[in-house]
Amino acid sequence: MHRTKVKVVEEALDANNTIAAANRADFDRAGVTVINFMSAPGAGKTTLLERVVADLPGVRVGVLEGDVQGSMDADRLATLHIPVTQINTDAGFGGECHLDANMVRSAIPSLPLEDIDLLIVENVGNLVCPAEFRIGEDARVMVTAVTEGVDKPLKYPLMFRACELVVVNKIDLLPYVDVDLDHLLYNVDQVHPDVERMVLSAKTGEGVGAWRRWLTRIAAREQAVLAG
Amino acid sequence: MHRTKVKVVEEALDANNTIAAANRADFDRAGVTVINFMSAPGAGKTTLLERVVADLPGVRVGVLEGDVQGSMDADRLATLHIPVTQINTDAGFGGECHLDANMVRSAIPSLPLEDIDLLIVENVGNLVCPAEFRIGEDARVMVTAVTEGVDKPLKYPLMFRACELVVVNKIDLLPYVDVDLDHLLYNVDQVHPDVERMVLSAKTGEGVGAWRRWLTRIAAREQAVLAG
Numbered sequence: 001m002h003r004t005k006v007k008v009v010e011e012a013l014d015a016n017n018t019i020a021a022a023n024r025a026d027f028d029r030a031g032v033t034v035i036n037f038m039s040a041p042g043a044g045k046t047t048l049l050e051r052v053v054a055d056l057p058g059v060r061v062g063v064l065e066g067d068v069q070g071s072m073d074a075d076r077l078a079t080l081h082i083p084v085t086q087i088n089t090d091a092g093f094g095g096e097c098h099l100d101a102n103m104v105r106s107a108i109p110s111l112p113l114e115d116i117d118l119l120i121v122e123n124v125g126n127l128v129c130p131a132e133f134r135i136g137e138d139a140r141v142m143v144t145a146v147t148e149g150v151d152k153p154l155k156y157p158l159m160f161r162a163c164e165l166v167v168v169n170k171i172d173l174l175p176y177v178d179v180d181l182d183h184l185l186y187n188v189d190q191v192h193p194d195v196e197r198m199v200l201s202a203k204t205g206e207g208v209g210a211w212r213r214w215l216t217r218i219a220a221r222e223q224a225v226l227a228g
Numbered sequence: 229m230h231r232t233k234v235k236v237v238e239e240a241l242d243a244n245n246t247i248a249a250a251n252r253a254d255f256d257r258a259g260v261t262v263i264n265f266m267s268a269p270g271a272g273k274t275t276l277l278e279r280v281v282a283d284l285p286g287v288r289v290g291v292l293e294g295d296v297q298g299s300m301d302a303d304r305l306a307t308l309h310i311p312v313t314q315i316n317t318d319a320g321f322g323g324e325c326h327l328d329a330n331m332v333r334s335a336i337p338s339l340p341l342e343d344i345d346l347l348i349v350e351n352v353g354n355l356v357c358p359a360e361f362r363i364g365e366d367a368r369v370m371v372t373a374v375t376e377g378v379d380k381p382l383k384y385p386l387m388f389r390a391c392e393l394v395v396v397n398k399i400d401l402l403p404y405v406d407v408d409l410d411h412l413l414y415n416v417d418q419v420h421p422d423v424e425r426m427v428l429s430a431k432t433g434e435g436v437g438a439w440r441r442w443l444t445r446i447a448a449r450e451q452a453v454l455a456g
Contacts, residue, residue, distance in 0.1 A: 040268050040269040040270060040353070041268040041355050041376055041380055041383070041384065042268060042373070042375065042376025042377050042380060067383055068356060068383065068384060068386075069383075069385065070382055070383055072379055072382060072383060095356070095360065095386070096356075097325055097354065097356035097357045124356065125268070125355065125383070125384075126325065126354055126355070126356060127269050127353065127354070128296060128323070128324075128325035128352065128354060129325045129357075132323065145270070145375065147270065147373065147375040147398070147401070148269055148270025149270050151300050152269055152270060154298055154300060155269070155295055155296065155297075155298055155300060155353070156269065156296060156353075157297065158296075158323070170375070172404070173375070173401065173404055173405070176400070176401055176404050177401070178431070203406070
């Protein structure tokens with residue numbers, strides 16, 4: 001019996017990664033650096049953005065807000081006179097607990113890419129699934145608040161491993177909670193040794209200068225790479 | 229042309245609900261009341277259990293712990309000499325951000341149902357997906373910490389709507405955060421008017437008596453229903 005030889009495709013392309021690469025190409029063409037900004041609910045992502053987005057030297061910032069529903073955070077940031085776009089994951093996308101590359105792709109026509117240098121994508125508050133989906137970003141940043149306890153790196157290791165920067169927020173509350181900052185940072189090291197980290201309070205402003213400098217630096221770095 | 233008549237099944241059974249009903253039947257047969265206990269990461273679920281599980285008058289408690297990986301919370305509770313079973317959602321279940329009915333079903337052979345009256349299922353820390361999956365529980369309880377801010381009911385309404393009790397934790401931190409408790413409770417009312425709620429501090433013990441009484445009452449209520 002004679003059979004034609006069958007070609008076997010061994011690795012199916014992951015649809016999310018395919019779309020993330022397309023997003024990344026669009027962002028690169030526009031010269032826009034993209035940050036995927038993640039945390040548990042209430043860790044202080046929006047307050048951390050309010051602190052800096054209108055005040056990054058030489059960097060024009062835009063924000064893409066991801067929420068299950070509503071636009072409360074987008075409304076807060078829009079008062080700072082920066083461009084803000086909202087994605088709701090409920091109606092069109094089915095109540096998803098994270099952003100994925102296709103949702104971000106759906107938003108690209110609504111983003112003023114020609115008018116910004118840095119796009120910060122504030123993901124849905126969740127320490128699990130957002131870490132599993134690339135969206136076409138240059139870097140991933142996660143925020144953990146000291147009020148969440150010292151054990152979160154060990155309980156949600158993928159999130160802590162997936163990011164290039166860990167921001168420890170709400171250090172103004174350290175005197176009032178049973179949380180040892182050194183123990184928390186030790187647990188970060190257990191799952192992601194040597195990851196860059198900063199310790200700050202979005203409320204008091206302590207340490208926020210380092211956050212502002214990090215964002216400014218990564219936007220400049222990507223500009224340099226794109227300029228070749 | 230002659231055709232036989234085709235029967236059309238209009239409503240496909242939802243697999244999760246089918247399995248949840250089977251779990252519920254097993255729990256009812258064993259006379260065990262089941263609580264699905266949910267919150268964002270770090271809201272204080274485990275501490276709230278540590279406060280009461282060894283000390284509910286006339287109620288023998290068991291705990292089923294759901295985590296992406298590890299058994300840190302289960303280990304904490306096991307020191308209280310109650311039966312604790314761990315489900316990890318990563319290896320066998322693929323890194324899920326929530327428990328579903330089938331995961332709980334997989335754990336039933338490991339649960340000492342004959343030796344307990346109340347099973348508390350501590351879900352994965354997440355304010356989105358756990359609310360979408362019944363597991364065969366009698367009641368759902370969610371915890372929100374005041375440190376998460378006043379806006380969480382509006383941003384994660386399904387979780388606040390899906391539960392029979394909202395526990396507001398960490399009120400000992402109210403003097404140190406920009407959170408108005410009345411505003412938070414007003415937002416709870418916006419999405420779930422008249423839901424039972426309690427305001428407490430697992431750390432100081434303030435208000436924990438109401439939590440202990442609520443668990444004792446619901447266990448007794450279900451016993452009365454089952455006794456017919």
